[in-house]
Amino acid sequence: VLPRMSSKAHGSNNIAHARRTVQQLRIEANIDRIKVSKASADLMNYCSEHARNDPLLMGIPASENPFKDKKHCTIL
Amino acid sequence: WINTTFMAFCHIYSLVMAFRACLEEVQLNETLTHLKTESETLKSKLEDERAKLHDVELHQVAEKVEGLGQFVMKTRRTLKGHGNKVLCMDWCKDKRRIVSSSQDGKVIVWDAFTTNKEHAVTMPCTWVMACAYAPSGCAVACGGLDNKCSVYPLSLDKNENLAAKKKSVAMHTNYLSACSFTNSDMQILTSSGDGTCALWDVESGQLLQSFHGHAADVLCLDLAPSETGNTFVSGGCDKKANVWDMRSGQCIQSFETHESDINSVRYYPSGDAFASGSDDATCRLYDLRADREVAIYSKESIIFGVSSVDFSLSGRLLFGGYNDYTINVWDVLKGTRVSILFGHENRVSTLRVSPDGTAFCTGSWDHTLRIWA
Numbered sequence: 452v453l454p455r456m457s458s459k460a461h462g463s464n465n466i467a468h469a470r471r472t473v474q475q476l477r478i479e480a481n482i483d484r485i486k487v488s489k490a491s492a493d494l495m496n497y498c499s500e501h502a503r504n505d506p507l508l509m510g511i512p513a514s515e516n517p518f519k520d521k522k523h524c525t526i527l
Numbered sequence: 528w529i530n531t532t533f534m535a536f537c538h539i540y541s542l543v544m545a546f547r548a549c550l551e552e553v554q555l556n557e558t559l560t561h562l563k564t565e566s567e568t569l570k571s572k573l574e575d576e577r578a579k580l581h582d583v584e585l586h587q588v589a590e591k592v593e594g595l596g597q598f599v600m601k602t603r604r605t606l607k608g609h610g611n612k613v614l615c616m617d618w619c620k621d622k623r624r625i626v627s628s629s630q631d632g633k634v635i636v637w638d639a640f641t642t643n644k645e646h647a648v649t650m651p652c653t654w655v656m657a658c659a660y661a662p663s664g665c666a667v668a669c670g671g672l673d674n675k676c677s678v679y680p681l682s683l684d685k686n687e688n689l690a691a692k693k694k695s696v697a698m699h700t701n702y703l704s705a706c707s708f709t710n711s712d713m714q715i716l717t718s719s720g721d722g723t724c725a726l727w728d729v730e731s732g733q734l735l736q737s738f739h740g741h742a743a744d745v746l747c748l749d750l751a752p753s754e755t756g757n758t759f760v761s762g763g764c765d766k767k768a769n770v771w772d773m774r775s776g777q778c779i780q781s782f783e784t785h786e787s788d789i790n791s792v793r794y795y796p797s798g799d800a801f802a803s804g805s806d807d808a809t810c811r812l813y814d815l816r817a818d819r820e821v822a823i824y825s826k827e828s829i830i831f832g833v834s835s836v837d838f839s840l841s842g843r844l845l846f847g848g849y850n851d852y853t854i855n856v857w858d859v860l861k862g863t864r865v866s867i868l869f870g871h872e873n874r875v876s877t878l879r880v881s882p883d884g885t886a887f888c889t890g891s892w893d894h895t896l897r898i899w900a
């Protein structure tokens with residue numbers, strides 16, 4: 452099992468930590484956001500624009516995929 | 528007489544100091560309470576702001592998108608050679624070479640087309656949890672329980688001892704969990720069990736920037752696609768995924784919806800979103816511009832943790848490697864599972880799609896790597 456050692460406990464200076472938390476939250480609360488509908492539309496557009504160039508999505512023939520085995524010819 | 532006065536002064540002085548100490552403590556407690564209140568208020572505000580824009584679900588918008596057909600993906604190559612659990616792997620930009628690292632301390636460079644081993648290095652520690660290929664293809668970086676990230680230039684001479692040219696770059700105070708070169712061979716980004724991420728100059732070993740904010744071990748990181756600028760995302764045992772500004776060291780966004788450790792984070796190809804995989808058996812998608820989670824990829828039948836996630840080239844498919852030995856393939860937009868792949872005989876610990884998207888590679892505790900296409 453992966454070793455998961457916890458990092459050391461917060462420093463004894465609780466005030467400094469609380470101040471940093473408040474500053475961090477201020478930054479996060481004030482960013483500009485867009486609606487989920489717009490964000491979703493953009494994700495969908497990206498997918499459709501790039502779909503034809505996505506080999507794993509479209510499936511490309513063995514001749515174009517170096518990992519897929521091509522049909523072998525034997526020289527008699 | 529002088530003695531008595533002196534004693535009186537000392538007495539008064541100590542009383543005044545004690546009084547001041549009391550006052551200070553009261554003031555400190557008030558400030559702490561005040562800060563905590565403000566903290567709670569800001570958290571509420573954050574939730575409200577996010578909720579206001581939550582007008583629809585991604586999978587609802589995606590209902591009009593055509594569904595995906597059946598996928599036939601099989602193991603095309605099996606890379607055997609590690610003596611113990613494979614913990615990490617990375618593709619070279621040439622789309623055929625792979626570097627992998629293992630619990631047995633070995634780091635191997637493979638030609639995935641032929642399955643030949645091209646280089647092998649033995650690290651001075653076991654549990655090499657992180658490895659990465661340099662953009663030039665001329666070096667690899669790795670580290671783990673040694674708390675360091677070291678860079679090995681790859682020699683054209685197969686007989687040369689790679690360990691001789693090793694360069695120690697990063698030094699953490701706990702294990703190295705992940706590493707990645709930035710756009711060049713010159714800088715490396717690392718994450719560690721010490722709760723921090725850090726950016727290093729490879730040549731000098733100098734620390735360029737450190738990133739503090741996680742409350743526990745950081746387990747993974749991913750750099751934003753180069754077009755979108757200087758940010759990266761990290762995930763940790765504190766269940767948080769944080770987005771960072773590489774220049775300032777500032778955490779610019781934070782997401783806490785997972786119910787357990789986040790083992791893997793990966794940017795969506797456009798850079799506008801990222802996916803995460805967690806011990807809570809779910810993968811999730813977070814949109815950075817909407818600043819919220821927009822999809823959860825889960826099933827009641829999936830109860831084992833996700834170790835590793837990556838997107839196909841268009842971002843339509845999300846591949847997840849799981850602790851139940853399987854790979855689940857998800858339709859990113861619709862939120863449904865499109866395929867489940869079997870093959871590994873133990874946990875899948877690492878998964879990456881090749882740079883040209885023609886295949887993906889998985890590494891497992893069964894000591895092997897598999898290439899799927």
